[in-house]
Amino acid sequence: MKSERYKKGWDKLQEIYGAAGENVIHTLQDIAPDFADVLVEFPFGDIYSRDGLDLKSREIATLAALTTLGTAIPQLKIHVHGALNVGCTKQEIIEIMMQMAVYAGFPAALNGLFAAKDVFDEWDAENT
Amino acid sequence: MKSERYKKGWDKLQEIYGAAGENVIHTLQDIAPDFADVLVEFPFGDIYSRDGLDLKSREIATLAALTTLGTAIPQLKIHVHGALNVGCTKQEIIEIMMQMAVYAGFPAALNGLFAAKDVFDEWDAENT
Amino acid sequence: MKSERYKKGWDKLQEIYGAAGENVIHTLQDIAPDFADVLVEFPFGDIYSRDGLDLKSREIATLAALTTLGTAIPQLKIHVHGALNVGCTKQEIIEIMMQMAVYAGFPAALNGLFAAKDVFDEWDAENT
Amino acid sequence: MKSERYKKGWDKLQEIYGAAGENVIHTLQDIAPDFADVLVEFPFGDIYSRDGLDLKSREIATLAALTTLGTAIPQLKIHVHGALNVGCTKQEIIEIMMQMAVYAGFPAALNGLFAAKDVFDEWDAENT
Amino acid sequence: MKSERYKKGWDKLQEIYGAAGENVIHTLQDIAPDFADVLVEFPFGDIYSRDGLDLKSREIATLAALTTLGTAIPQLKIHVHGALNVGCTKQEIIEIMMQMAVYAGFPAALNGLFAAKDVFDEWDAENT
Amino acid sequence: MKSERYKKGWDKLQEIYGAAGENVIHTLQDIAPDFADVLVEFPFGDIYSRDGLDLKSREIATLAALTTLGTAIPQLKIHVHGALNVGCTKQEIIEIMMQMAVYAGFPAALNGLFAAKDVFDEWDAENT
Numbered sequence: 148m149k150s151e152r153y154k155k156g157w158d159k160l161q162e163i164y165g166a167a168g169e170n171v172i173h174t175l176q177d178i179a180p181d182f183a184d185v186l187v188e189f190p191f192g193d194i195y196s197r198d199g200l201d202l203k204s205r206e207i208a209t210l211a212a213l214t215t216l217g218t219a220i221p222q223l224k225i226h227v228h229g230a231l232n233v234g235c236t237k238q239e240i241i242e243i244m245m246q247m248a249v250y251a252g253f254p255a256a257l258n259g260l261f262a263a264k265d266v267f268d269e270w271d272a273e274n275t
Numbered sequence: 276m277k278s279e280r281y282k283k284g285w286d287k288l289q290e291i292y293g294a295a296g297e298n299v300i301h302t303l304q305d306i307a308p309d310f311a312d313v314l315v316e317f318p319f320g321d322i323y324s325r326d327g328l329d330l331k332s333r334e335i336a337t338l339a340a341l342t343t344l345g346t347a348i349p350q351l352k353i354h355v356h357g358a359l360n361v362g363c364t365k366q367e368i369i370e371i372m373m374q375m376a377v378y379a380g381f382p383a384a385l386n387g388l389f390a391a392k393d394v395f396d397e398w399d400a401e402n403t
Numbered sequence: 404m405k406s407e408r409y410k411k412g413w414d415k416l417q418e419i420y421g422a423a424g425e426n427v428i429h430t431l432q433d434i435a436p437d438f439a440d441v442l443v444e445f446p447f448g449d450i451y452s453r454d455g456l457d458l459k460s461r462e463i464a465t466l467a468a469l470t471t472l473g474t475a476i477p478q479l480k481i482h483v484h485g486a487l488n489v490g491c492t493k494q495e496i497i498e499i500m501m502q503m504a505v506y507a508g509f510p511a512a513l514n515g516l517f518a519a520k521d522v523f524d525e526w527d528a529e530n531t
Numbered sequence: 532m533k534s535e536r537y538k539k540g541w542d543k544l545q546e547i548y549g550a551a552g553e554n555v556i557h558t559l560q561d562i563a564p565d566f567a568d569v570l571v572e573f574p575f576g577d578i579y580s581r582d583g584l585d586l587k588s589r590e591i592a593t594l595a596a597l598t599t600l601g602t603a604i605p606q607l608k609i610h611v612h613g614a615l616n617v618g619c620t621k622q623e624i625i626e627i628m629m630q631m632a633v634y635a636g637f638p639a640a641l642n643g644l645f646a647a648k649d650v651f652d653e654w655d656a657e658n659t
Numbered sequence: 660m661k662s663e664r665y666k667k668g669w670d671k672l673q674e675i676y677g678a679a680g681e682n683v684i685h686t687l688q689d690i691a692p693d694f695a696d697v698l699v700e701f702p703f704g705d706i707y708s709r710d711g712l713d714l715k716s717r718e719i720a721t722l723a724a725l726t727t728l729g730t731a732i733p734q735l736k737i738h739v740h741g742a743l744n745v746g747c748t749k750q751e752i753i754e755i756m757m758q759m760a761v762y763a764g765f766p767a768a769l770n771g772l773f774a775a776k777d778v779f780d781e782w783d784a785e786n787t
Numbered sequence: 788m789k790s791e792r793y794k795k796g797w798d799k800l801q802e803i804y805g806a807a808g809e810n811v812i813h814t815l816q817d818i819a820p821d822f823a824d825v826l827v828e829f830p831f832g833d834i835y836s837r838d839g840l841d842l843k844s845r846e847i848a849t850l851a852a853l854t855t856l857g858t859a860i861p862q863l864k865i866h867v868h869g870a871l872n873v874g875c876t877k878q879e880i881i882e883i884m885m886q887m888a889v890y891a892g893f894p895a896a897l898n899g900l901f902a903a904k905d906v907f908d909e910w911d912a913e914n915t
Binding site for chain 2: 632633634635636637638639
Binding site: 171174175177178179181182185186190213216218219221222 | 600601602625628629632637638639640641644645648651
């Protein structure tokens, strides 16, 4: 039986990412089902569910972090989707990535922008 | 004579960081005066001055990026100061750093929190 | 009241690091007490307490990760201490850091070795 | 004529990785044959051949380092193979990657787990 | 109307990369046209156009940086092309990447060499 | 008795860094004497001693790599010294670090410039 943290995390995951979040969890069932639980419980049950910072600001921080890392393009795309879901505009997302040129360099910003473009195209196809 | 971009950047730098921003510029005069100009013109004249993302959100993104990098503690401290200046609460800054544990690991989050604590102590001393 | 995960995590933290682990937790009480809880619960309650990998192997993995990051020298020192506590020899720790020259470069290996030397000196002082 | 270090390194490379290691060396012959030699001589002749840390522990350290880097998925896969060859269980490998969520963040752990899954599938196909 | 910095940057971009540089700019028009301008103006108008370091040395520095990052393979390939355009020999490029094994680790050097090989093959096809 | 590679590496180390290089080697004698040997043999005996790239270009590549990493300030300072020894001008070193703002971000460039300033001050004191 799943814990309270799991249930809280699962609801938050659904709220932010919808089906895209569920897919990551399902992909993990085969290889590391305990990690699927941990991923719901810690980031989403313990962190994103906290008061003190609104969800839109949380997604802005995450987009900045993932664009800076440069090693997490699949995760960045899921979070671009999540950012749109919680109310970021496309222009705001582009501004975040342009700003990352200052802190993480132009290649990081470029790769972030190209990832965002892929998600925007999917989003437009889904929403027309 | 300084360019329009420089003047726009300088005003933005003052608005966000106050004297702390000026200090970085002055420290560069000795070693690389052209880089002092570039630092005012590009990040502050070209990027932070843009519409499309409010200053508070820009500072949230920058705190996330610098905490993720882990190699820029002096710059992180200046931006914690800047974030407080443009309206972030201490709790919001702490939330951003806690969230970085998810994307950049616990040591990055810890070092971010310790840097924030140093700045909060200075801020409290200046504002009492 | 603290959760079961917290109690399990706290016991594991004590087992591996002794007083050094407690210090990190106490330092956080001032700035982010909730993060102190999270740090006990997730890494130590959820991960280090798992079966499937012995503690000595877990510390080997952590030393390798922290030496590779290069941004977490205070945390690396705590884990060198922890590695000695759970049965790594000094020579094994040195071998891990030498090996990191292959994957993370010579500067990472050098900085890891210098951190280890500091801890070995403390350890020898405490154990003579 | 190849050096003693080369011969020692080549034997160690074969012991750990089998044919997968040889392939990397052959791929380099076209572009940088001297680097193929250096790769056999230094990591395998000078480092992995040393006493003081057993091969299984060496592969644990390498899996942790490569999962942390996040920029070396092809090399990570070869080392997952190598880790299985020298006696790590699949569960131990999964534990290492789950633990990397603590130090390098969840995206690094996820990308490590997905790489491991690919290798486990190949390994099962080869060993049935 | 484009600025003087833009024109100077565009000429420098053409001088170093030819059509490959133009392609990056065009790809950005769709997603972030202002960033296309910024990319011409700051790196190429403000930095590469400066006296004080010859273009060949600038490309050596950039190849080293991008190989070290490991997160910018598309950009690394464009700069391998650029390095050949401004007079680096293939052997010099290979030497830079071999040397990166010392500072950024063997996986970074290997991935740099494989990227260089792809560009050398294209270059030979274009120049025969 | 030291190998031929060691002797070749030692001579190269002396040629580039003078006493500063020797100091690093001596510091390692206490903690990991075998790593002191490896550090002379591989980077300096195997790599820097190769033909195909002149020493000045090698130091340019290394300054770019270390500024990009941001985790190796002590090593960066030794290489700024080395770069001056093999014929780089101060202005060339400053240009490299300014250029790193493009690839690794402004904080990396700033920290590189501050490290360079420290070395330039020492250099001026030694050479007047």
